[in-house]
Amino acid sequence: xxxxxPLRAIDEPADAQAVRGVASTxxxxxxxxxxxxxxxxxxxxxxxxxxxxxxxxxxxxxRPRLGESPNGDEIERFLLPSGAxxxxxxxxxxxxxxxxxxxxxxxxNYVGERWRGGVNTRxxxxxxxxxxxxxxxxxxxxVQLAAxxxxxxxxxxxxxxxxxxxxxxxRLLRFxxxxxxxxxxxxxxxxxWFWPNDFDSALILTHDVESGEGLRLALALADLEEERGxxxxxxxxxxxxxVDHGVLRELRERGxxxxxxxxxxxxxxxxxxxAFERQLPALAVAAQSFDARGFRSPxxxxxxxxxxxxxxxxxxxxxxxxxxxxxxxxxCSLWPYFIGSLVELPYTLPQDHTLFTVLRNRSIDVxxxxxxxxxxxxxxxxxxxHPDRGYLADxxxxxxxxxxxxxxxxxxxxxxxxxxxxxxxxxxxxAGSPADRISYGTIRRGDxxxxxxxxxxx
Ligand SMILES: [Zn+2]
Numbered sequence: 001x002x003x004x005x006p007l008r009a010i011d012e013p014a015d016a017q018a019v020r021g022v023a024s025t026x027x028x029x030x031x032x033x034x035x036x037x038x039x040x041x042x043x044x045x046x047x048x049x050x051x052x053x054x055x056x057x058x059x060x061x062x063r064p065r066l067g068e069s070p071n072g073d074e075i076e077r078f079l080l081p082s083g084a085x086x087x088x089x090x091x092x093x094x095x096x097x098x099x100x101x102x103x104x105x106x107x108x109n110y111v112g113e114r115w116r117g118g119v120n121t122r123x124x125x126x127x128x129x130x131x132x133x134x135x136x137x138x139x140x141x142x143v144q145l146a147a148x149x150x151x152x153x154x155x156x157x158x159x160x161x162x163x164x165x166x167x168x169x170x171r172l173l174r175f176x177x178x179x180x181x182x183x184x185x186x187x188x189x190x191x192x193w194f195w196p197n198d199f200d201s202a203l204i205l206t207h208d209v210e211s212g213e214g215l216r217l218a219l220a221l222a223d224l225e226e227e228r229g230x231x232x233x234x235x236x237x238x239x240x241x242x243v244d245h246g247v248l249r250e251l252r253e254r255g256x257x258x259x260x261x262x263x264x265x266x267x268x269x270x271x272x273x274x275a276f277e278r279q280l281p282a283l284a285v286a287a288q289s290f291d292a293r294g295f296r297s298p299x300x301x302x303x304x305x306x307x308x309x310x311x312x313x314x315x316x317x318x319x320x321x322x323x324x325x326x327x328x329x330x331x332c333s334l335w336p337y338f339i340g341s342l343v344e345l346p347y348t349l350p351q352d353h354t355l356f357t358v359l360r361n362r363s364i365d366v367x368x369x370x371x372x373x374x375x376x377x378x379x380x381x382x383x384x385x386h387p388d389r390g391y392l393a394d395x396x397x398x399x400x401x402x403x404x405x406x407x408x409x410x411x412x413x414x415x416x417x418x419x420x421x422x423x424x425x426x427x428x429x430x431a432g433s434p435a436d437r438i439s440y441g442t443i444r445r446g447d448x449x450x451x452x453x454x455x456x457x458x
Pocket of ligand 1: 261
């Protein structure tokens with residue numbers, strides 16, 4: 001059924017429990033904001049199919065609740081594909097914010113990449129992926145790159161998510177925060193700040209090691225980072241090339257982290273449910289032998305809902321927004337989130353390969369603009385790069401990376417943990433313990449009135 005079916009003008013909510021009542025504190029969106037309130041927010045899905053709801057600058061993929069909104073002050077109006085509108089209102093009689101969709105469904109449809117149901121998807125089929133990996137082995141890299149550039153140019157950027165920055169989750173979060181303010185009848189509401197103490201934003205540096213030579217070259221990249229006071233993770237493929245455990249040991253001893261980059265550098269892990277389940281025991285053995293607590297899928301290929309079953313504490317395969325991968329898409333989020341008990345750490349900067357090889361940028365302007373944009377939103381900056389030849393082993397590209405590190409080292413309110421430390425923090429924040437590491441930001445009415453501002457701890 002279409003979400004704008006005229007026969008459904010009066011739409012029964014799919015989840016009547018959620019229509020009236022206190023905002024859920026267990027939903028993923030509520031856990032992201034962790035607001036200290038029991039505000040009344042009445043949100044519920046409609047019973048039709050999901051579709052895009054739009055404002056001038058924002059879109060979300062949900063099952064809208066059709067029909068009349070209660071009387072009240074308009075919070076935000078959303079346009080449906082049919083041209084009709086639905087409205088979020090503050091019902092002053094009931095002292096409740098009324099939302100014509102389920103806010104958590106909107107959030108989950110972003111981060112779980114279920115928005116793909118509403119766009120013309122470019123996902124490659126299994127057969128195309130097999131050809132892609134075969135071509136990667138057989139065709140000279142120069143020819144591959146020319147083909148990839150032509151392909152990218154022909155298709156242009158997708159309509160969703162925006163690249164390099166997609167504001168969807170940030171907008172939803174601030175919309176939800178405003179609904180809480182109204183539903184609580186409050187001027188301000190405290191919420192658990194995103195990062196420990198009073199850091200504004202967080203940075204993790206991660207590398208995927210594509211070859212045995214890349215693993216040797218990892219040491220030079222580690223030097224470059226260590227000289228500037230940074231540590232990072234190196235994700236290693238278990239059975240693609242000989243793994244020098246001496247190098248892994250040295251990296252660990254110097255404070256770097258080793259993660260797992262699959263058993264083989266191909267799409268086999270996610271090619272079928274059977275293949276996934278067959279590889280899990282070997283992945284667990286490999287993770288143990290590398291002392292790896294994190295995972296990145298080869299070429300970021302993924303089936304989102306299976307990631308939570310990986311035998312690691314965190315995954316970092318999902319981009320914030322990346323149209324340049326064989327699995328294009330993204331979670332649209334600048335913050336970590338949970339897939340079951342696993343913490344997903346989205347990468348949020350364009351990859352080194354995208355910027356310097358595919359797009360042939362000759363500066364780090366895109367990286368720096370993205371860093372500034374994420375910092376303004378108090379999000380997670382995650383840079384994904386590679387130590388191999390053709391990547392940061394090339395002197396010009398290594399120079400770009402060094403310039404990025406130099407720029408980042410000048411930001412005192414940027415938290416720079418290892419990825420597994422950040423994943424651990426995200427679990428602690430979610431649990432609200434230990435209390436002495438958690439500080440509180442403030443939700444207050446934004447200047448535009450239409451959204452809330454998230455103010456850092458003072
Ligand atoms: Zn890789």
